[in-house]
Amino acid sequence: MYLQLAIRNLGRTKVRSALAIVGIIIGVTAITSIGIFGENLKHIVLESFGDIANEVIILPNFKEGYKIIDEKTIEIVKKSPYSSQVIPVKTSSEEIRFRDKKRIATVYGMDERAVMTLFEAENGTISLKAGRCVIGNVLADALGVKVGSKISVDNHIYRISAILKKEGARFDITPNSALIISEKAHKSNYTMVIVKLKNLDEIEPFKDFIEKTVNLKKEKVDVIEMKRILDRINKAFNQVNLFLMAIAGISLLVAGVSILNIMLMSTIERTKEIGVMRAIGAQKTTILKIFLLEALMLGVGGSIVGSLLSIAGGYLITKLIIGRAVSIFSITTLFYIFGGFFFGIITSVLSGLYPAWKASNLEPIEALRYE
Amino acid sequence: MKVVVFENVSKVYRTKYYEVRALDEINLEVRRGEFLAIMGPSGSGKSTMLNLIGCLDKPTKGEIYIKGNPISGLSDSELTDLRRDTIGFVFQQYNLISTLTTLENVELPMIFSRRNSEERRKKAEKLLKLVGIEEVADRKPFEISGGQQQRVAIARAMANDPEILLCDEPTGNLDTNSGLQIMEILRNLNRRGVTIILVTHNESLKEFADRVVRLRDGRIVDVSSVSH
Numbered sequence: 001m002y003l004q005l006a007i008r009n010l011g012r013t014k015v016r017s018a019l020a021i022v023g024i025i026i027g028v029t030a031i032t033s034i035g036i037f038g039e040n041l042k043h044i045v046l047e048s049f050g051d052i053a054n055e056v057i058i059l060p061n062f063k064e065g066y067k068i069i070d071e072k073t074i075e076i077v078k079k080s081p082y083s084s085q086v087i088p089v090k091t092s093s094e095e096i097r098f099r100d101k102k103r104i105a106t107v108y109g110m111d112e113r114a115v116m117t118l119f120e121a122e123n124g125t126i127s128l129k130a131g132r133c134v135i136g137n138v139l140a141d142a143l144g145v146k147v148g149s150k151i152s153v154d155n156h157i158y159r160i161s162a163i164l165k166k167e168g169a170r171f172d173i174t175p176n177s178a179l180i181i182s183e184k185a186h187k188s189n190y191t192m193v194i195v196k197l198k199n200l201d202e203i204e205p206f207k208d209f210i211e212k213t214v215n216l217k218k219e220k221v222d223v224i225e226m227k228r229i230l231d232r233i234n235k236a237f238n239q240v241n242l243f244l245m246a247i248a249g250i251s252l253l254v255a256g257v258s259i260l261n262i263m264l265m266s267t268i269e270r271t272k273e274i275g276v277m278r279a280i281g282a283q284k285t286t287i288l289k290i291f292l293l294e295a296l297m298l299g300v301g302g303s304i305v306g307s308l309l310s311i312a313g314g315y316l317i318t319k320l321i322i323g324r325a326v327s328i329f330s331i332t333t334l335f336y337i338f339g340g341f342f343f344g345i346i347t348s349v350l351s352g353l354y355p356a357w358k359a360s361n362l363e364p365i366e367a368l369r370y371e
Numbered sequence: 372m373k374v375v376v377f378e379n380v381s382k383v384y385r386t387k388y389y390e391v392r393a394l395d396e397i398n399l400e401v402r403r404g405e406f407l408a409i410m411g412p413s414g415s416g417k418s419t420m421l422n423l424i425g426c427l428d429k430p431t432k433g434e435i436y437i438k439g440n441p442i443s444g445l446s447d448s449e450l451t452d453l454r455r456d457t458i459g460f461v462f463q464q465y466n467l468i469s470t471l472t473t474l475e476n477v478e479l480p481m482i483f484s485r486r487n488s489e490e491r492r493k494k495a496e497k498l499l500k501l502v503g504i505e506e507v508a509d510r511k512p513f514e515i516s517g518g519q520q521q522r523v524a525i526a527r528a529m530a531n532d533p534e535i536l537l538c539d540e541p542t543g544n545l546d547t548n549s550g551l552q553i554m555e556i557l558r559n560l561n562r563r564g565v566t567i568i569l570v571t572h573n574e575s576l577k578e579f580a581d582r583v584v585r586l587r588d589g590r591i592v593d594v595s596s597v598s599h
Contacts, residue, residue, distance in 0.1 A: 281455025
């Protein structure tokens with residue numbers, strides 16, 4: 001009966017109740033849609049880093065003045081029981097010429113098999129043997145080269161065996177604007193070692209291994225964990241997402257104030273009715289219950305519609321801003337939908353708390369006299 | 372047995388600027404099953420007296436006993452329980468809940484006393500039949516006449532089988548005929564053992580009472596029995 005009473009009380013001020021529900025719908029939709037968008041953005045960014053969580057990069061300890069990684073270090077790393085693949089990389093910056101065009105670009109010196117492991121060819125077949133090289137997509141476009149073109153690097157001629165597919169953001173090698181030649185052909189020293197570990201649990205033992213071998217006497221190298229970087233990115237995105245949701249939450253706050261307002265008006269309008277109910281035996285808690293039930297119903301109504309609309313809202317925002325929506329129906333999206341739903345309800349109930357308390361604490365005699 | 376006792380009861384309303392002595396040293400006993408009419412001009416303290424009996428207000432001085440129990444020490448919750456289980460209210464303005472049907476209005480006090488839905492529905496139907504308006508059970512208060520609304524209010528007041536029925540000008544808003552019908556219903560309830568305390572201006576209604584208490588300026592100026 002309390003439920004029926006609450007429904008009918010809301011029904012007698014239909015427009016006002018509808019506006020309060022619209023407020024909750026907007027708030028819940030805004031929060032949840034932004035949450036879904038943020039989750040998609042994070043998903044797409046992290047996806048572009050590929051499967052690099054079990055990767056570590058060994059760099060010279062620049063702080064201690066080391067600029068290269070020596071052969072001995074590479075040998076030690078190769079003997080580590082934790083690594084499944086060790087990719088030493090030479091790096092230099094060179095002028096690259098093709099006909100009358102020239103560009104300054106990064107030139108990597110790497111093992112051919114390692115290049116095949118890390119990258120895919122868009123055109124041609126990856127080969128670094130006998131004066132061949134592979135070129136990044138962006139650099140190839142800038143120079144106007146094709147597979148088979150001959151280019152000049154530091155007065156050496158290389159034939160392009162493959163143009164690499166465009167890569168997303170990476171922390172180890174960025175090949176889009178670079179050229180890759182064989183380790184032997186590259187005249188510089190090693191500047192980086194990419195180590196793929198057998199699994200994530202091997203990261204700490206591997207770091208210990210490096211500390212006890214390569215860095216035993218002097219801190220010669222730094223070990224950078226990809227997982228930690230990805231975790232930080234993940235955390236940063238979560239914080240940004242939370243911030244965006246907090247901004248969207250202002251709309252829910254406004255909806256809450258609107259509920260507070262209409263419930264206070266309702267308390268004033270129904271003062272006499274409250275007095276009658278108290279006179280015929282309603283306890284204070286009963287009045288509190290009736291008013292909170294009304295706030296709850298506004299919240300449930302608005303939150304259900306808002307949650308459903310947020311699926312479409314999240315999809316649309318993601319599609320419009322990022323161009324593609326990858327995780328609209330994922331577990332995380334469901335989390336945001338349920339989160340938005342409950343947040344809407346909590347806002348409504350909290351907003352109804354003061355008017356309900358005020359209504360329940362009216363003196364019956366004063367309430368009965370109210371005109 | 373005395374169901375209501377006033378012992379040196381005074382009620383003073385104080386505001387920032389003035390003080391109103393609504394009741395002054397009232398002593399009164401109401402017997403179980405009595406039909407008592409409280410009469411007097413406006414401002415004589417009739418409604419204040421009714422509100423005190425109804426536990427809607429507390430005296431400034433003195434003590435009120437309901438069924439032998441003093442009410443001054445009772446908490447808000449205990450007073451509410453006392454109102455719900457022992458006292459029924461009939462107001463001049465009917466004061467029905469406009470969003471509920473007449474049947475639901477009668478059910479309401481039984482909801483507050485946590486009776487199950489089937490029991491309260493049957494009881495509400497029985498009460499509407501008792502006051503002769505079972506045919507309007509599904510209508511909302513604004514869909515029925517004033518006389519019918521007052522009958523619904525009486526049925527609602529009787530929902531929890533109260534021993535005392537407090538009626539504040541129950542015929543004040545009704546035409547003569549409807550007023551008489553309401554008074555007949557009250558007389559029948561009184562014959563069934565319900566103590567009725569009626570506040571009215573209307574001199575003609577004293578004929579329904581066993582005793583008349585007259586108030587003036589917050590004091591009892593006359594108590595008289597009515598011979599039938």
